Amino acid sequence: MLDKTYRPSEVENRIYDSWERKGYFRPSGKPGAPTFCIALPPPNVTGSLHMGHALDHTIQDVLIRFHRMRGFNTLWQPGTDHAGIATQMVVERELAKSGTNLSRREIGREAFVERVWNWKSQSGGTIVRQMRRLGQSADWSRERFTMDDGLSAAVRRAFVTLYREGLIYRDKRLVNWDCQLQTAVSDIEVQQTEVDGKLWYLNYPIIELPGTYVTVATTRPETMLGDSGVAVHPDDERYRDLIGLHVDLPLVGRRIPIVADAYSDPEKGTGAVKITPAHDFNDFEVGRRHKLELIPILDGMGRVNENGPDNYRDLDRFEARKRIVQDLDELGLLVKIERHRHVVPHGDRSGTPLEPYLTDQWYCDAAKLAVEAIAAVEDGRTVFVPRAWENTYFEWMRNIQPWCISRQLWWGHQIPAWFAPDGQIFVAESEEEAFAEARRQLGPDVKLKRDEDVLDTWFSSGLWPFSTLGWPEQTAELAQFYPTNVLVTGFDIIFFWVARMMMLGLKFTRQVPFRTVYMHGLVRDERGQKMSKTRGNVVDPLELADEFGADALRLALLASTVQGRDVNFAPSRVEGYRNFVTKLWNAARFLELNGAKLNEQVDLTANQSAINRWIVGETMEMVDKVTASISDYRFNDATLSLYHFVWDTFCDWYVELAKPLLAGDNDEIKAETRATASWVLALTLRCMHPFAPYVTEELWDRLFGAPGGMLIQSEWPSASASLVDPEASRELNWVVRLVSAIRSARTEMNVPAGARLRLLAIGTDEKTRLWLEANQDAIFRLARIESIEANVQILPERALVVVVDDASFALPVGDVVDLDRERSRLAKEKEKLVIEITKLKGRLANEGFLAKASADTIEEQRRRLDDMQATFERLSEAERRIA
């Protein structure tokens, strides 16, 4: 027997183990079945599960479970990425704490990488375990890691291919350099952060005009050591005469030119701007236009290098700033300092200000790869849901910059490039190949040194949808599951994920990596604030799952997911869905107590009771709605349909209506009701399974046993029109309205809740009489009625009156009734009607409306008016009775 409440903690692990052990997460491999595949955007191996993952993964699990039940040969490909910087940082931190006080450089590359692997094997699986906790049905037997042998081979193949086609090349350009981590990072790993800074105004003496100065304004005075020019706007009258002259760079003593360049904004600062081509992206361009010298003055740690004057050498960039400002001030060249709020690029891992830094790096020609990636979305080979995100994708793809793919790290895919002593580069998939080629060209004794750097993690992640399926080998899985069907991700990583996979996927497979990109919003707190540790508003999905159950968390997330919008997540909703799960549990418990048994062969069209015919139709409608909503990625609609069906339709009405049937003495009806109720519950469990997999599986097992196997691999229901009986639907809707009207009137008139009243139907027509008779037990019970008299001709005086459609019903209450109160109740109801009736009359008298509105609309409005007028008449009659 089921307990009164469902206890998730006693169920979840057991069920999950059972699913996994029985291999239900694996592709069915059914011959002829259509395939459905999702590649999980691999979470960071150092990560732990946050609300964003919970939402992202739950959506994927709904799609996977839905398609699995619909008979697709389904694969959800999971795994993690090696997260170069993040993982290396974790292990370096551990190293620092370990007491040996050795840096990674001191223990050496090999030993360090070994440590990272050790860390990974011990602590790397957190997020994957947490995914299981939430019921995610990924095929763990196929779990992959971006550093696996196979995936590493894919990376080498991709790199070598792109290099040979000229799509990967080496270049000396400015990169975003992280001085703390001492590596380059890509544009999209840059966080633009607004900070309170200053604007320093500096005087540079003009050589040709002794005693005069040009004043430049800068947010980074320390970079002046690397200045190689001053720019003014060509149309700026103030500086016209200075163009072509030179200044004597203070503290350095370098002679640098004043050039005219439109980059200089006359409105900003003084209109004259110092140009440091080796330390600023804009200045780099200006410098190139005017052939200015590139003078790097900082080293990789952000310290002044040998190009700076001796007295600043080795000073940290921030220390150098202080000293330089001080020294300029002493020379009388510091004009003023203003407060200035501006945007400074920060590394999203280290959090330190990034330095534009001139180095040799490997680049990928993203612009060329983008061409096909753009075309594929333009021509609909890949479709975004919601569509609006395609614009963001296009905007970014069309302005894409060369992608810096090398990182000065040890953890990652080491770049398969070998340097000969003369600087010549040999790129090959293996060292042997590289040597073979080098020997051919440079003789047998050639010495090669492998590039120390590794590739951007996203380079390997970009191959994920096909490298996980075996590429570059032409495997059966690749043929079967690629292109994948849908990528589910948050819009915040549209550039990381979608863009890179599209470019590399099209390049290497000539096919799009996924046909649909479903973008969901970010999970924020209930006030719309981004969740962050510093704000302290982070909600832990695992804690919620522990407290309320994984199903409740999943339902709450799905119910909050509206297409194209962020999710403002209120934890109280989880409690609400915990209650919902309990409600379902108890509905099942009710069936269990009444001997429910599932018989899939039962002929529901033979049902005698309208109540049973009605709920079957309602169930069909629910199946339709849920199926359509999932297919359209409208998860909130699907969740709400289920919620409404289970709670309102099934529990509040059907179960209550069925009680008299089950308690009655008609064995045939009893059997029919048990069979129908069981059938409805079975379909409900199936439809709800993708959303709340645990409780549905448990109930399936407890109630229906498992002769046909587990719910996870049962068949998704299909709606059948032949099971919908419109007449039963009309009848039961009427019963619901009648009962509701009686309940309302009773409460409003303060009739004691327990009091049983007589119900007199006034001037009853045939249909009403039949309906009353057929549903009398239900009406007795639900409206607290003790007897029904049909066809009463005269309204009794001391009675409440309710009107349903064109029939009046009187509830004699004897002396307890307060006539004044009843009068005002009737008046209030009439008032509401009058407003609507006036509106409808006006509309129907409007010639424009009659001429232009559709016949259906006009007919509908007429019918509504007739109904309301009839009700109004009945209410007036009742009023006159007690006048």
Add this chain to the structure above:
RNA sequence: GGGCGGUUAGCUCAGCGGUAGAGCACUCCCUUCACACGGGAGGGGUCAUAGGUUCGAUCCCUAUACCGCCCA
């Protein structure tokens, strides 16, 4: 500066050319034999503002205000 989204009940949000909805919160009643993680009944909204289109606008268009996000 450019682009995108939002403004609907106390809160969080659905919706939509012709009847304004949900959950939570609130009020009143109920130890009715599945469930108090429950049942029943209620209160609460000039759908941001101003114009326009339309027979009819919360919904479509334009502008404004405010809020948020992305990019420079």
